[in-house]
Amino acid sequence: MAEGVRTTCPYCGTGCGVVASRARDGWAVGGDPEHPANHGRLCSKGAALPDVLGTEGRLLRPTVDGETVGWPAAIAAVASRLRAVVEESGPDAVAFYVSGQLLTEDYYVANKLLKGFIGSPHIDTNSRLCMASTVAGHKRAFGADVVPGCYEDLDEAELIVLVGSNLAWCHPILHRRVRAARDRGARLVVIDPRRSATCDDADLHLALKPGSDVALFNGLLAELDRRGRLDRAWAAGFTRGLEATLEAARAEATDLAAVAAACDLPLDALEGFCELLAGTPRTVTLFSQGVNQSSSGSDKVNAILNLHLATGRIGRPGMGPFSVTGQPNAMGGREVGGLANQLAAHMDPDDPDDLDRLRRFWRAPNLRGGQGLKALELFEAVAARRIRALWIAGTNPAVSLPEAETVRAALAACPLVVVSDVTADSDTARFADILLPAAAWSEKDGTVTNSERRISRQRGFRAPPGEARPDWWIFAQVGRALGYGRAFAWRHPSEIFREHARLSAFENGGSRAFDIGGLADLSRAAYDALEPVQWPFAKGGAPTARLFATGGFFTPDGWARLVPLRRSEPKERPSFVFPLLANSGRYRDQWHSMTRTGLAARLAGHRPEPLVELHPRDAARLGLADGSLAHIESRHGAAVMRVAASEAQRPGEVFLPIHWTDAYASRAVVGRLVAGHRDPLSGQPESKHTPVRLRPFKACWSGLLLSRRAVSPAGIGYWCRSAGAGCQLVELAGEESAPPAWLVEQPLAGAGLERLDYRDSARGVRRLAWLDGDRLEAALFLAPDRPQVARAWLQGLFGRDALGAAERAGLLAGRTPEAAADRSRLVCACFAVGLAEISAALADGRATSAPEVGRLLSAGTGCGSCLPEIEALVRAGRERRGPEAA
Missing domain, CATH: 1.10.10.1100 (BFD-like [2Fe-2S]-binding domain)
Structure with missing residues (x-):
């Protein structure tokens, strides 16, 4: 048994097990060797979890209208203001927007409170931005939102196809399994417009035209049929719609040459992939945000599912379609009805029987039928004043949603905004009327469900700081204050989990995929000791790893559905005004809007700034030198980022990272650029297809500031902040003739510091340092171009209590002493x-x-x-x- 507290990583949907143990200077975190998701391995973010356990930037006490209050006053304020909105405008005027960062128990209570007792269907989650198209595709094909396979399929596959997934960066532990499979002889094909780090391990990279996924998979389906490689016997026994689906595919794909032309792929590469696919039954297709985040994302998902259903490659070892989840508990949120178009326990708000069943179980007469507003619709309703009270929990929509300026305007105009979060000053928290301090990952107990339907315990190992409380407790206290005490009387998350498990089995009898009735009678001690377990797990049965090998789908007749598809063009295309196409995504060592990872110096070292990556030919044509700065503009907003010329991009396309917020950069919120186009079925926004234009940011001066204390560089055209060892680093640049006087004169609050000052007026160079005795407090380097200094060595000076003569000499030069080496990027x-x-x-x-x-x-x-x-x-x-x- 692993020593320490066994818990689960709070980052991606891989669901890695973590062991936290006491260390001399705090906590140590390692991989749990007994957890089946990771067998002891952790990615760079998971390994750096000890670096982000401090209270820097934490929200520690409730505030109401800017005034710090105690919990009784905060709960009373939330309850009374929600009650007033309901009395004046009806329950439809209240909405919750929650997060895949919440634990299942948190999610369950929020969903029960709003849908069951306040009586509004308008709860949605940031999982809408990453997994909603997969949910829609699964429900169309399988009748339920269920991933049919498990991670062991990667170990047994002979062909692994990655579609729209930079697995090496976004799910590194799963990618290790893929690399191990390739080492034993499996083949790897990556389908992605961009040549990502994942492609370096691939046998074949198909850099398809963005948005052409349906054309590709339709073409593959038609070609496999022409070659006689469909499993017609299996399809005839367990599916419906094959012939209509093939007819639609043939209409678009007369032959592979037509498919290659539609997808902008070399014909020989496509033929090679088709030959590989035709001859390899043990095929797993992993897909992620490149498929989901599209105005036709649901169709892209079903195009992949069609191929697996038509070939019978599902539910057996080493084969199946596999959706890789973005957030740690995106699936757990879907299990409890966290999406606006779901009810708890995979029930349907449009089904009168499901509605009656849930109403009776919860004893919730206010539960109503019909779907709620999906994320973008929800914020449009806020802007239109139809939603007058909005509770946001564990997410940052002012950054992550498309058309972010419109979202911010809606938040600013909303009569009541409640935010419960761990962060005191996120872009979203600035709009809150009431701020509620939530417990963080290391401080709360509950469960999460990973991409393979595996439920794992998250166990707290530290006391919450200040007055932070678990999210479930906060929602439950408001439920009690609203007068629903009996329904929200839990004392421990184990009680919530038992209720959740009982509901999953209530009048189920195999009609619903989600059933964890086998866990419905767990004692608190058994809950505390719960080992990772996959669902379905019906009472009297056993956990199930794979589904659908012999049918058993959750459609009304038990047969899977193939869906006839025609490709649809993205809602916006590049034009003369906005000629480039922007894709967006994640960096290897960062997470979402960096409220956690942004605190760790070692996670900033790989990509300390957001880079706009574009093909060298495009960079040359636009006059953008590698390492220079560029203005990026779309129809909806603007940003400034540093240029990285890279042949990984197709000509005419650019890549933008999603992580930077107004707390970390002057203008780098990608959500400001992205349009609010969405998939008509899933409601998921199109985040991978934004027409933009680029032009040089004509910097007249550039700078680098290193400081122990936080510095706000407001008013400077470009700045970007990153965590350093004992300091923060701020890259600076301006299009005005000189830096502002305040920057040179007093970048630090406080007085009595010794200032070292070097000037070379002829070259426009100035270097300054501030010391408290022999202890370095800040250093500033200014030049016409980006200062070329030993950044890593300079950071190291902030870890010393006193500088020696050699360090002082090297300080203003920005260079290491002769014997020292700078570790560089x-x-x-x-x-x-x-x-x-x-x-x-x-x-x-x-x-x-x-x-x-x-x-x-x-x-x-x-x-x-x-x-x-x-x-x-x-x-x-x-x-x-x-x-x-x-």
């Missing part, structure tokens, strides 16, 4: 190994391969998400040394 966040260290080992022959780099420096031996970059450095080194080095 971080490559391996798990072991804090920089580019310079790896490059030096390769240059002097101490290492000649990625495994040797690992043995020498440990780089790449943790989560492995940096292995593609290390392998690229190895290849580049061999090319420089010539053929004899190969």
